[in-house]
Amino acid sequence: MGLHVIQHPLVQHKLGLMRAEHISTKSFRELANELGNLLTYEATKDMELEPETITSWSGASIQVQRLKGKKITAVPILRAGIGMLDGMLQLIPSAKVSVVGLYRNEETLEPMPYFEKFAGDMAERMALVLDPMLATGGSMVATLDMLKKKGCNSIRVLVLVAAPEGVKRVLDAHPEVEIYTASLDERLNEHGYILPGLGDAGDKIFGTR
Ligand SMILES: O=P(O)(O)OC[C@H]1O[C@H](OP(=O)(O)OP(=O)(O)O)[C@H](O)[C@@H]1O
Ligand SMILES: O=c1cc[nH]c(=O)[nH]1
Numbered sequence: 001m002g003l004h005v006i007q008h009p010l011v012q013h014k015l016g017l018m019r020a021e022h023i024s025t026k027s028f029r030e031l032a033n034e035l036g037n038l039l040t041y042e043a044t045k046d047m048e049l050e051p052e053t054i055t056s057w058s059g060a061s062i063q064v065q066r067l068k069g070k071k072i073t074a075v076p077i078l079r080a081g082i083g084m085l086d087g088m089l090q091l092i093p094s095a096k097v098s099v100v101g102l103y104r105n106e107e108t109l110e111p112m113p114y115f116e117k118f119a120g121d122m123a124e125r126m127a128l129v130l131d132p133m134l135a136t137g138g139s140m141v142a143t144l145d146m147l148k149k150k151g152c153n154s155i156r157v158l159v160l161v162a163a164p165e166g167v168k169r170v171l172d173a174h175p176e177v178e179i180y181t182a183s184l185d186e187r188l189n190e191h192g193y194i195l196p197g198l199g200d201a202g203d204k205i206f207g208t209r
């Protein structure tokens with residue numbers, strides 16, 4: 001499938017609130033987490049279940065469903081991806097967290113790696129990569145390259161806003177990856193910012209603008 005643009009009304013409403021010019025740090029941060037939660041819900045819709053027999057409250061033996069298969073690691077890309085992490089962990093509280101640190105060189109727009117710390121057994125895990133912005137796609141492709149080097153081959157990407165340029169770059173380099181986003185925006189401006197976009201998501205989440 002490749003790209004999934006989530007049209008759920010709550011997702012679209014919350015993203016619309018985030019686009020306002022004078023949004024506060026508090027509101028932007030809350031909404032990033034709420035959308036992290038809703039995108040996680042959508043991105044895990046097809047997870048496999050397996051039946052298990054348990055003793056229920058009445059003492060009867062009943063069959064229930066439990067999640068089967070791969071363990072999960074959340075992969076927030078520093079800094080801005082941290083803004084979606086709590087929302088994801090509300091739904092998957094037992095997920096391990098692997099952290100990748102990258103910033104974009106403002107002149108060249110190339111990703112500059114500065115940190116990585118992965119969970120164990122990456123080959124056995126499904127990675128849910130978190131970053132509010134998929135712009136040129138450089139940071140995301142660098143992250144996916146790092147994940148694959150660790151043996152991780154089941155990867156889903158969760159971004160609040162995606163530019164067509166970034167989607168193409170990611171899917172050209174990693175065609176099997178699924179991208180979940182609240183919006184496929186119009187384009188990048190001459191500085192590599194997404195239009196209409198959200199502005200600098202990291203600065204808005206951390207209050208450093
Ligand atoms: O698709 P790209 O062109 O690579 O741009 C997207 C990246 O840029 C932003 O991070 P930034 O470099 O601003 O770092 P920050 O999260 O620390 O603010 C954003 O959070 C992505 O990681
Ligand atoms: O629009 C953009 C592009 C990259 N990083 C951001 O925070 N915003």
Ligand SMILES: [Mg+2]
Binds near residue numbers: 202203
């Ligand atoms: Mg930033």
